[in-house]
Amino acid sequence: TREIQLASRPHGEPTQDNFALAEVALPDPQPGEIAVRNLAMSVDPYMRGRMNDAPSYAPPWQLGEAARGGAIGEVTASQSPDVAVGSLVLHDRGWREHAVLPASEAFVVPRRDGLSPTLYLGALGMPGRTAYVGLFRIAAFQPGDTVFVSAAAGAVGSMVGQLAKLSGAARVIGSAGSQDKIDFLLNDLGFDAAFNYHDGPAARLLAQAAPDGIDVYFDNVGGEQLEAAIGAMKLHGRIAVCGQISGYNASSPQPGPRNLGLFVSRRLAMKGFLVFEHDDLADEFTQQVSGWLTEGKIKTRETVVDGLDQAVDAFIGMLRGANTGKMIITL
Ligand code: NDP
Helix, strand or coil, rough: CCCEECCCCCCCCCHHHHEEEEEECCCCCCCCCCEEEEEEECCCHHHHHHHHCCCCCCCCCCCCCCCCEEEEEEEECCCCCCCCCEEEEECCCCCCCEEEHHHCCEEEECCCCCCCHHHHHHHCCHHHHHHHHHHHHHCCCCCCEEEECCCCCCCCHHHHHHHHHCCCCCCEEECCCCCCHHHHHHHHHHCCCEEEEHHHHHHHHHHHHCCCEEEEEEEEHHHHHHHHHHEEEEEEEEEECCHHHCCCCCCCCHHHHHHCHHHCCCCEEEEEEEEEHHHHHHHHHHHHHHHHHHHCCCCCEEEEEEEEHHHHHHHHHHHHCCCCCEEEEEC
16 A cells, blocks of 8 residues: 655755655554545645654654544444444544554544535534634634634635624635635635735735724734734734744744734734644534535535645645645545
């Protein structure tokens, strides 16, 4: 079977040379283990951090070993009473076609009528849960709020905007990196306003899109758009710091916002979070979002690439904005 290994650590933007496609033998599952045929795998921004040899919340990938990450697959052999052959499982042995792993590290997911299993890597999975936690718990969203989200056409951002609209937001504004993405936000997802952050200074574009200011900023990118959002905040505004993708390939820390004084005058709050520390919201999230997906109230788009040999390009492409909605690799 084939897997993708980390071959070297990147400086700046990752390249193909940082990865190697390897043919390896698949062991038989031992007692307590299952064998899985992966159907699809995820590439996510946080994986850029796992390429560095620095301690972080997700352990670094090791040189010469298969990379790891979210995947969904079908159980082909089981040595565990808890997981039956044929089950659909979510697990962290992505970047490979087959995996053998302890059954205790796989999460059996229901096959839901009409909903694609790849949703467990996106809207119904970690990115969707991130949107839910960040909007409702961290940013303490209230009906009537005006919400701005960056990387709005991506996996997390597209969910933030829709959850806010469905929950009574007064106005939802998104930013993204291309006209196609802006059209997607306005025409498919029901955003009230959207701008391409390449079209000028973010502060001006945001002021045009949100003339009365914003109550909530869901930050996926940091940098210039964070400063613009702080400038647009209303009194008692809240910022959920989810990610800072504009700096992930930077080799030295990026300059911070220059307008932090506004935190005092406008009594603002800003808080970072990690989705996996909020598992207590998982059931509520799954029930709510699977319902909205089934009813067609939440729309999803995926950018799907086929084949393990395309996974590295898909990863590098996702970091550059090649995806609309969730970037998925089918295997
Ligand atoms: P996306 O699907 O949004 O893909 C990443 C997107 O980032 C690209 O499509 C691109 O879109 C945008 N982007 C890339 N470079 C820049 C830049 N310099 N400035 C602005 N936008 C840029 O990824 P996810 O939805 O999976 O993740 C979104 C954010 O959420 C990331 O920051 C990620 O690290 C964070 N995250 C945090 C979690 C947590 O627990 N805190 C959990 C999961 C995700 P465009 O064309 O618009 O530029």
